[in-house]
Amino acid sequence: MSLKIVVLAKQVPDTRNVGKDAMKADGTVNRAALPAIYNPEDLNALEQALRLKDRFEGSTVTIVTMGPGRAAEIIRESLYRGADNGYLLTDRAFAGSDTLATSYALSCAIKNLPEVDVIVCGRQAIDGDTAQVGPQVAEKLGLPQITYAEEILDVKDGKITVKRRLERGVEVVEGKLPILITVNGSAPDCRPRHAKLVMKYHHAKTVTERQEQNDDYMFMFDKRPYLNITEWSVNDIQTDVNWLGLKGSPTKVKAIENVVFQAKESKRLAGKDTEIDELMKELIANHTIG
Amino acid sequence: MNNIIVYLEIEEGVVADVSLELLTKARSLATKLKCKLEALAVGSQLDGIGAQVFQYGVDKLYLADDARLYPYTSLPHTSVLVNLFKEEKPQIALMGATSIGRDLGPRVSSALFSGLTADCTALEIGDHEDKKEGKSYTDLLYQIRPAFGGNIVATIINPECRPQMATVREGVMKKEIFDANYKGEVVNLEVAKYVSDSDFVVSVIERHMEKSKSNLKSSPIIVAGGYGMGSKENFKLLEELASVLGGEVGASRAAVDAGFAEHDMQIGQTGVTVRPKLYIACGISGQIQHIAGMQESSIIIAINNDENAPINAISDYVITANVEDVVPKMIKYYKQNSK
Ligand SMILES: Cc1cc2nc3c(=O)[nH]c(=O)nc-3n(C[C@H](O)[C@H](O)[C@H](O)COP(=O)(O)OP(=O)(O)OC[C@H]3O[C@@H](n4cnc5c(N)ncnc54)[C@H](O)[C@@H]3O)c2cc1C
Ligand SMILES: Nc1ncnc2c1ncn2[C@@H]1O[C@H](COP(=O)(O)O)[C@@H](O)[C@H]1O
Numbered sequence: 001m002s003l004k005i006v007v008l009a010k011q012v013p014d015t016r017n018v019g020k021d022a023m024k025a026d027g028t029v030n031r032a033a034l035p036a037i038y039n040p041e042d043l044n045a046l047e048q049a050l051r052l053k054d055r056f057e058g059s060t061v062t063i064v065t066m067g068p069g070r071a072a073e074i075i076r077e078s079l080y081r082g083a084d085n086g087y088l089l090t091d092r093a094f095a096g097s098d099t100l101a102t103s104y105a106l107s108c109a110i111k112n113l114p115e116v117d118v119i120v121c122g123r124q125a126i127d128g129d130t131a132q133v134g135p136q137v138a139e140k141l142g143l144p145q146i147t148y149a150e151e152i153l154d155v156k157d158g159k160i161t162v163k164r165r166l167e168r169g170v171e172v173v174e175g176k177l178p179i180l181i182t183v184n185g186s187a188p189d190c191r192p193r194h195a196k197l198v199m200k201y202h203h204a205k206t207v208t209e210r211q212e213q214n215d216d217y218m219f220m221f222d223k224r225p226y227l228n229i230t231e232w233s234v235n236d237i238q239t240d241v242n243w244l245g246l247k248g249s250p251t252k253v254k255a256i257e258n259v260v261f262q263a264k265e266s267k268r269l270a271g272k273d274t275e276i277d278e279l280m281k282e283l284i285a286n287h288t289i290g
Numbered sequence: 291m292n293n294i295i296v297y298l299e300i301e302e303g304v305v306a307d308v309s310l311e312l313l314t315k316a317r318s319l320a321t322k323l324k325c326k327l328e329a330l331a332v333g334s335q336l337d338g339i340g341a342q343v344f345q346y347g348v349d350k351l352y353l354a355d356d357a358r359l360y361p362y363t364s365l366p367h368t369s370v371l372v373n374l375f376k377e378e379k380p381q382i383a384l385m386g387a388t389s390i391g392r393d394l395g396p397r398v399s400s401a402l403f404s405g406l407t408a409d410c411t412a413l414e415i416g417d418h419e420d421k422k423e424g425k426s427y428t429d430l431l432y433q434i435r436p437a438f439g440g441n442i443v444a445t446i447i448n449p450e451c452r453p454q455m456a457t458v459r460e461g462v463m464k465k466e467i468f469d470a471n472y473k474g475e476v477v478n479l480e481v482a483k484y485v486s487d488s489d490f491v492v493s494v495i496e497r498h499m500e501k502s503k504s505n506l507k508s509s510p511i512i513v514a515g516g517y518g519m520g521s522k523e524n525f526k527l528l529e530e531l532a533s534v535l536g537g538e539v540g541a542s543r544a545a546v547d548a549g550f551a552e553h554d555m556q557i558g559q560t561g562v563t564v565r566p567k568l569y570i571a572c573g574i575s576g577q578i579q580h581i582a583g584m585q586e587s588s589i590i591i592a593i594n595n596d597e598n599a600p601i602n603a604i605s606d607y608v609i610t611a612n613v614e615d616v617v618p619k620m621i622k623y624y625k626q627n628s629k
Contacts, residue, residue, distance in 0.1 A: 015438050100400060128437065130408045132396035135364070139400035144491045145364050147393045161495070166389040169499035173363075175492040250405030250451035254418060254432065257443045263603040264590075271593075271611025276619040279591075279607060280627070288568050288589055289511060289535050290628045 002058030003155065005049045006113065008106055008121040008137065009042035009063055009078060011071040015126050036070060038077055041122030043190035045183040048152050049120045050082045050191065056155065060084045064109050066094060066102060072206045075229050079201040080193035085226070087113075088206055091233040093241055098249035099128070103136030105244060108237040110141060118160065119180040123148060131182070138180035146175055147182045206231040291378065293326040293350075294319055295453070297371065297385040297394070298343065300333050300360075301499065305342045307507070308386035308460035315413060315463045316384055317347035322415050323429055325381065326350060332370045334360035340476055347468030349475065356481040358490060361497060362390050365489040368397045373484045375402060380453045382431050384413075387457035395457050405448035406455040407433035411462055411563075411582070418447055425449075431456065440559045440579040461507045461563040504538065504554045510567040511537025514557055514584070517544035518573020518594065519613060525550050527617050528572060534624050540564065540584075542574045558583035572613045576601025593617070 013034035046061075053059040063078045063086035065071050075086030089109050097105065110116060119138075124131035131147075138145035150165040153172065164171040165184050203220060206229045210218065221227055234241060242248060269275040284290040294316045299306040313329060320327040326349040331339045336355045343351060354370045371394070375383065383398075385391035387409045399406035412434040418427045431454040433446040448454045506512065513532040515525050525539065532539045541551035543558060557564055559579040569587035574580060576592070576599055584590070585604055592605040593616050602608045609616055 015441070098405065099396070100403065100405065103400060130396075131392050132399070132406060132408060135393060135396035136400035139368075139397045145393070145397070146492060147364070148389055166499075168389075168501070169497065171361075171494055171498075172496040173492055173494050179492075250403065250448050251407060251433075251446050252449060253444055254447045255445040256437075257445075258441070264606055266602065266605050266608045269607060269609045269611075271609050271616050271619075273619060276609075276616060277623050279609075280620055280623040283568070283589075284624075284628060289624070 001056055001155070002060075003052055003056050003117045004115055005052055005059060005061045006110060006116050006119045007042070007046050007049045007061060007063050007078065007083065008119065008133070009046060009065050009074050010039045010122070010125050011036045011065065011067050011074045012039045012125050012127040013037075036073070038074055039122055039125045039127075041124060041183060041185050042074075043122075044185060044187040045120045045122045045181075046078055046081060046083065047188055047190040048149065048181070048183050049118075052118065052152060052155065053082065062086065062113065064106060064113075065089065066105055066109075069206065069208050072209060072229050072231075076201060076204055077193070079204055080197045081191055082194065082197065085230070087230045087232055089232050089237070090208075093234045093244050096246035096249065097244060098251045099130050099132040099136060100250060101244050101246075101248035103133045103140055104248060105237075105239065106133065107137050107140035108239045109232060110137070112232070112237045115178075117177050118155075119143070119178075121180065121182045123182045123184050134180060134182035141180070143178055143180050144175050145180045145182070146173055149181045149183045150187045152181065201227070203227055204229050292381045293328050293378070294323070294382040294384070295328040295330055295375075295378070295380040297383070297391070298329050298331045298339065299386050299388060299390055300331060300336070300339065303335065303338055305331075305339060306386060306388070306460070307465060308388060308391075308458070310343070310346060311460070311463040311465040312384045312386065312458060313343060313346035313348060314466045314468070315458075316382070317468050319382065319413065319415060319431075320347075320349075323381070328352065328378075328380070330354070330371070330374065332359050332367050333362075334358075340474075344472050344474050345467045345470050346465075347472050350477060351474055352477045352479055354479045354481050354484060356485070359481070359485075361494050362394075363490070363492050363494065364393050364397060365491060366485045367394055368401065369485045369489050370479070370481075371398045372401045374479065375453060383453040383455045385455075385457050387459040391457045395455060399455050402451075402453070404451040404453055404455055405446070406457070407435060407446045408457050410435045410456045410458050411443075413456060413458070418449060420449065430454070436559055436582060440582055459563065464565070504552070504562075506538050506540050506555065506557070506562055506564055509538040509564075511535050511570075512540045512557075512564055512566045512568070512584075512587070513537055513570045513572065514540035514542065514574060515545050515551065515572045515613075516542040516574030516580075517548060517550075518575070519545060519550055520573070522550045524614065527614070531570070531617050531621050534621055535568075537566070537568070542580050545574075571601050571605070572617065574601055575599050576604070 066089035121134035153161040332354040414432040559582040565586040590605040591607040
């Protein structure tokens with residue numbers, strides 16, 4: 001048995017390094033101001049996909065990502081680890097999408113692919129921490145979902161068994177294929193890049209990248225079709241533009257505030273015995289403790 | 291029609307705290323909006339649910355009772371919500387930001403094309419003017435949440451689509467009984483009309499759920515340790531202080547990551563939110579993500595050897611010293627001087 005696997009992976013700003021100019025006046029993210037990384041849980045998702053590929057000969061792993069041109073990097077990073085090919089959805093019409101509009105675009109792209117058995121996503125992306133896109137893509141494709149997967153245990157007779165990690169426990173569930181799975185950060189880390197695959201794919205590029213770079217390697221793309229990263233715009237996937245971008249997003253950002261905490265007037269102590277005794281006495285007297 | 295509805299999370303016949311907290315919040319929103327508060331229980335053997343929730347001011351309780359609906363699976367529960375919402379057209383729908391709520395919410399919002407805001411830390415009612423379109427809206431739900439790793443707070447609205455959906459983490463809202471004698475109406479839903487057999491495509495084979503070990507959320511006194519505690523050993527000192535004071539031990543994420551404390555002890559944006567009478571922060575620097583989960587404590591004591599630690603700004607008492615020195619003194623004084 002071989003499986004057609006799709007991984008939804010996103011390039012995210014590294015929210016662990018946020019500076020002041022990270023948000024634009026209209027409340028959307030100024031991605032240019034932050035380093036872009038592979039969303040951490042999407043790497044866990046990729047690993048689960050690659051393990052299925054290792055186990056079931058002839059399986060393929062296809063990456064789908066939506067983002068600006070530089071998100072092609074996500075596809076290369078995936079190819080270096082063992083993915084087979086990737087599609088970059090990029091178009092101005094996608095800009096400003098909330099999770100519903102994003103999931104709509106991603107679901108249209110998946111419908112544009114040949115049959116799919118398993119779609120694997122990360123649980124959530126660290127730029128928004130919403131964990132919505134996976135389930136919403138599943139709903140739009142009319143597929144069942146298994147969220148919070150920690151390990152895909154088996155695939156047999158058209159059924160997949162998955163161990164889920166929940167807040168207060170674990171569950172093993174079984175679902176029918178085709179299905180969408182979201183993978184938790186507690187799942188095994190992704191394997192590192194493979195040196196041979198880096199050699200093979202480091203010239204993999206989208207059409208736009210090739211046009212921009214105009215380098216000496218242009219001759220390779222005809223002879224080595226696997227170096228083509230497919231780029232899709234709204235016109236390449238059957239979409240209704242009313243469902244995309246800001247228009248297709250029911251949620252709007254009304255206001256953004258920087259977090260400021262009200263400073264209190266505090267009593268300063270140096271930790272001397274008498275000071276601590278005084279403090280404890282006060283707390284007992286006013287019934288905070290005791 | 292156009293009421294507020296809260297999805298009740300139920301484990302072994304007991305309504306989860308997060309749902310009761312949401313009912314408390316939703317009750318006050320409903321009063322403000324002059325609409326009714328409704329609750330929806332989906333599961334099996336739900337007879338005892340009314341007795342648990344009416345006192346939170348529920349006007350109408352929908353029950354979708356069917357053996358196949360417990361334990362939770364995504365599609366059947368989604369179908370109940372989607373079909374009921376199509377009939378009842380609630381203006382607001384709330385659920386816990388739990389493993390269940392965050393599996394269910396997005397699916398429902400996708401099916402109804404209604405916006406959903408995850409992990410809200412505050413919910414308010416307010417107006418909105420869209421200057422570009424020249425439209426104004428009244429009585430929208432402001433869905434307020436941290437974004438970008440907690441560095442900013444965003445107010446999200448859904449001007450056009452209904453219901454306005456939001457999830458909230460456990461412990462973020464306060465749970466409070468509205469009226470112990472409050473009685474609402476029970477509506478039994480005919481499950482077959484809402485759920486189809488083809489929804490049962492995922493089945494639960496094994497399930498191990500644990501009751502939360504930590505009583506952090508309800509404890510009036512919390513002694514929390516951070517990375518500055520230095521070791522798991524040193525956390526014992528905090529356990530001792532907590533135990534003499536009758537409190538619980540909490541931790542920062544850095545302390546949890548370092549293995550000094552258990553995961554369910556984490557306080558902050560990605561842990562529990564607490565609001566005790568007394569919060570003693572030991573060796574915690576006080577990054578935004580931590581403060582988000584404890585700033586509403588009545589009295590805050592910071593013990594930190596850095597006089598400029600951010601935690602100091604929000605503390606009532608700032609003790610600039612080493613925890614190893616201060617905590618034993620506290621224990622000693624209390625042992626000698628309390629009855
Ligand atoms: C998306 C996201 C979510 C997060 N969620 C959370 C969350 O929910 N909760 C949370 O806590 N953090 C969270 N964090 C992490 C947070 O940003 C901080 O990294 C963390 O709170 C720091 O923990 P700390 O104060 O214990 O450690 P540190 O920042 O390392 O501070 C240690 C403190 O101990 C003091 N100290 C050292 N030795 C001593 C001594 N002997 N005596 C007294 N004081 C001493 C030091 O002066 C210092 O102030 C999150 C981060 C991100 C990006
Ligand atoms: N623009 C995107 N491109 C590809 N995958 C995405 C995108 N946005 C979200 N996803 C997938 O959906 C998951 C959840 O994202 P989120 O709902 O934004 O937290 C991510 O971990 C990805 O697997």
